[in-house]
Amino acid sequence: MTAQQEKVAIPAQRATHRKPAISEGKRQERRLGWLLCAPAAIVMVAVTAYPILYSVWLSLQRYDLKFPENREFIGLANYATVLSNNYWWTAFGVTVLITVVSVAVELVLGMGLALIMHRTIIGRGLVRTSALIPYGIVTVVAAFSWRYAWTPGTGYLANLVAPNGAPLTERGASLAIIILAEIWKTTPFMALLLLAGLALVPDDLLKAAAMDGAGWWQRFTKVMLPVMKPAILVALLFRTLDAFRVFDNIYVLTNGANETSSVSMIAYNNLIKGLNLGIGSTMSVLIFITVAIIAFVFVKLFGTAAPGSSEEGRR
């Protein structure tokens, strides 16, 4: 990595040396850098930073599109309304449950899948290709497949596992199916992130450990896991934040029936069905803050292993 870095750095240096005024070359490089990055930066900031600030502003107002004439500034009243509401906390609990369970299971399965993709001696291409299908497939398509699979009469799984029930009309079963759908869809992504870490484990080190009499489990926990730690943390962070946004699967599988709504679901319902911009924005801001806290905790707890700093560490 560093060798390549140096290679890249050399031409830039020479270019500046050739110019009589070093600062002029540097300034040109800077200007070019800014020019090239500006469009991407402007789009990203305009479509995220501005709306989220606007959303903070909307959240301080009573603003219902059904009664636009009642629009007025009401301070933090919307926050009091949402935070004292049972639906919000139920949805919050459901989201946390789905996030924790699915990420935990995915980590274990993803590690297994990464090991299989990395080590298998036959059919490596076949395994990798198949594993990419859940990653690439449209979430809604997969969700419909699961929904029909669990629909009594129509579905092979419903008839097989619960011949006398309707799993998608019970809360516990619905949540289990939502989690199953999430795990199926995103385990390959987790596995690919872990595979990147797995590729960094030196084979010699594993051989040396084996020579010294370390068993399979010891090699895994004492050699592989420590080397993979940054990759594992990145995978966990990405998947946790991603799982917290869960929406597509719930929308198709239960549409939030039987208290299976996630926070994303109720924020959406508030907007589209309720047309209440004030409350909807309040939820948007609360979700944003929650995600920021999760990211902050990850970065604080794991310090140097956080994505931002690992980026710098490699530079």
Next chain:
Amino acid sequence: MTAKLRWGVLDAIVVIFALIPVLWIASLSFKTTATLTDGNFVPREWTWENYKTIFQTDQFVRALINSIGIALISTLIAVVLGTMAAYAISRLDFPGKQVLVGVSLLIAMFPQVSLVTPLFNIERNLGIFDTWAGLILPYITFALPLAIYTLSAFFKQIPWDLEKAAKMDGATQGEAFRKVIAPLAAPGVFTTAILVFIFCWNDFLFAISLTSTERSRTVPAALSFFTGASQFEDPTGAISAAAVVITIPIILFVLFFQRRIVAGLTSGAVKG
């Protein structure tokens, strides 16, 4: 021999686990109305009827055109902007580079639902609600971090010295770029384009929140509004057929570019 068998069994488990839901929805799409609810994994009677139905409805054809158009335009713009930014990040030294990398990382983790309410109102006021532009804009935004990360990882591996060598051998700047650098960069750009396309193709939340009619609704969003051939017919067969149609491009990408997709995702992952 036993090792081979053991890996073979593990491989088989992965393949079955990954493919069953896809095969199931495909199977449903080929079932006749009479056998649709028999719960059999393999259709007892095969038919193309569901496919004929959806391609005869404006609802699906229009959504398919929207999906393809919106995903292609978003991919093109995101890849062009991403290439420019990634080139600057991997080759140039300028203040604010780390900030840009940090901002892209933040956006990659941004809860999209937080944007739904404000964007809904902003787009209504700008008059781009329920238009292609209204969806392309958020897609580019969320595709850019992915594009920038993947592309910078690829660009860092390009031996840029070759460009100089070509020029010393008498190539012009343009030739050096066209004949030496472009072919080296193309696979990375192509891989990124696939990943970005998959992302745009997949989106559901923006697609149902920022559209209200068939004018710009994409297939994932349109699926949930599907009815059968008539209002009162069960849409299971039609939804399955439409689902299979939008899965085909994904399957093709995965079959032909498996190596590249894995390389793209893992290189982006190592970087952050």
